[in-house]
Amino acid sequence: MRLIGLSDNLGQLRVEFAGCNMRCPYCVHIRQPMKEYSIGDVVDLAKRSESEDVYLGGAEPTLQKDLLPLIEGLHAAGKSILLKSNGMKPDVLEKALPFVKGFVIEIKSPLDDIPAIMELTGLSEERSTKYVSLLRESLNIAKKKWLRVWIRVIPEFIDTGTIARILPDIEDASEVMLYQFMSNPDFDLPFKGHDKPTPEWDEVRKLGEMLLEKVQKVRIVGVGGKLLLENN
Numbered sequence: 001m002r003l004i005g006l007s008d009n010l011g012q013l014r015v016e017f018a019g020c021n022m023r024c025p026y027c028v029h030i031r032q033p034m035k036e037y038s039i040g041d042v043v044d045l046a047k048r049s050e051s052e053d054v055y056l057g058g059a060e061p062t063l064q065k066d067l068l069p070l071i072e073g074l075h076a077a078g079k080s081i082l083l084k085s086n087g088m089k090p091d092v093l094e095k096a097l098p099f100v101k102g103f104v105i106e107i108k109s110p111l112d113d114i115p116a117i118m119e120l121t122g123l124s125e126e127r128s129t130k131y132v133s134l135l136r137e138s139l140n141i142a143k144k145k146w147l148r149v150w151i152r153v154i155p156e157f158i159d160t161g162t163i164a165r166i167l168p169d170i171e172d173a174s175e176v177m178l179y180q181f182m183s184n185p186d187f188d189l190p191f192k193g194h195d196k197p198t199p200e201w202d203e204v205r206k207l208g209e210m211l212l213e214k215v216q217k218v219r220i221v222g223v224g225g226k227l228l229l230e231n232n
Contacts, residue, residue: 001017001036001037001039001066001067001070002019002035002036002064003015003034003037003058004016004017004029004033004034004035004058005058006037006042008051011053012054013045013046013055013079014054015042015054015061015070016029016058016059017058017061017067018032018059019059019060020059020063021060021086022060022121022122023122023123024120024122025120025189025191026152026181026188027188027189028189029058039070042074043070043074046077051079052079052080053079053080053082053101054079054080054081054082055084056070056081056084057084057104060086060088061085062085062088062092062093063089067092067096068095071100072099074099075100080101081099081101082101082102083096083100083104084103084105084106085104085105086105086135087105087134087137087138088131088135089138090141093141094141097141097145101146102142102145102174103142103146103147103148104147104150105135105139105142105147105149105150106149106150107135107151107166107169108151108152108157109157109158109162110162111132111135111166112165113162113165116157120154136169139169139170139173143172147173147174147175148173148174148175148176149170149175149215150177151166151176151179152188153178153179153204155181155192155199158207159207160206160210163207163210167211167214170211173214174215174216174217175216175217175218176208176215176218176219177220178208178211178218178219178221179221179222180198180201180221180222180223180224181198181199183222183223197222197223201223204222205227208227208229212230216230217229217230218230
């Protein structure tokens with residue numbers, strides 16, 4: 001397996017995979033060095049770890065041919081697994097369903113805005129249209145368990161108008177996490193002229209309040225810290 005990171009801290013074992021089927025212009029992962037690990041390497045670390053939770057993320061885990069055997073090994077070791085994905089391989093999510101606690105799936109823009117998706121993913125128009133279909137399938141699969149929808153708030157693509165168009169696709173998700181763009185330099189490269197946290201914290205909070213129309217819980221992460229919004 002190709003990994004860009006393997007860590008055991010903060011109460012969670014994090015496995016960060018290399019490789020992606022997108023070329024998002026703000027993504028740090030596609031430029032990071034990678035190392036080869038075996039399934040045994042990761043499972044052995046998990047068994048030694050006091051952490052019960054394992055997060056499988058990075059660029060795109062579902063591209064790894066050893067992902068499902070790894071998930072089965074971690075599950076057999078008694079670990080609670082959260083799998084992140086861009087949603088382009090719903091067949092892998094379906095196969096992982098019996099072994100994971102839940103999923104984290106990113107929505108980049110309204111799914112009816114193909115030009116925006118093309119710009120944000122580096123995909124052609126044909127592949128972007130196919131991606132939307134696969135993403136909707138993945139969201140439906142993930143909702144069978146626990147699902148966090150992850151939204152990176154880049155002002156040109158995520159605002160009050162576009163959030164309203166995203167709402168139908170996130171209904172029945174367990175929670176949404178709004179991430180203030182450029183608030184963590186480990187996550188983002190400068191994009192669209194943004195090289196510092198944007199938009200303002202109060203604007204991100206306003207978007208979170210809109211999301212409560214369809215979900216029970218919204219987590220906001222940025223320079224303002226962490227904020228949890230919940231429906232009563």
